[in-house]
């Protein structure tokens with residue numbers, strides 16, 4: 001079962017514009033352009049975590065982002081991928097919706 005099954009349709013299609021600090025993180029993993037779907041942003045953030053090895057090799061659901069720009073944005077030192085709320089709260093604060 002893919003996690004996208006539980007994603008709202010909004011995340012699948014509507015484009016949002018990340019604010020500058022989030023945009024910088026997405027660009028670090030090769031994202032191009034100014035607007036993305038939330039699904040794309042989540043995908044890029046996952047790549048970023050892997051690329052910067054922010055996840056715990058033993059407990060791979062734990063992300064330690066203290067000292068990283070991601071941690072600044074999230075306002076936390078670590079989080080579990082099993083509890084997406086800090087990430088979605090951060091996204092709400094760091095994207096603006098693009099008028100249709």
Ligand SMILES: C[C@@H](c1ccc(Cl)cc1)n1cnc(-c2ccccc2)c1-c1c(C(=O)NCCN2CCN(C3CCCCC3)CC2)[nH]c2cc(Cl)ccc12
Pocket residue numbers: 003042043044045046047049050055060061081082083084085087088
């Ligand atoms: C369900 C999903 C998720 C998605 C959103 C949220 Cl708010 C939580 C959780 N998820 C489950 N594990 C991860 C994960 C775990 C460790 C390292 C990187 C990603 C993710 C995250 C994805 C992603 O796009 N995931 C798909 C393929 N991932 C599987 C895990 N894979 C890694 C597992 C550890 C070893 C390296 C590969 C990478 C590809 N995007 C994210 C972005 C953030 Cl801010 C946080 C976590 C994730």
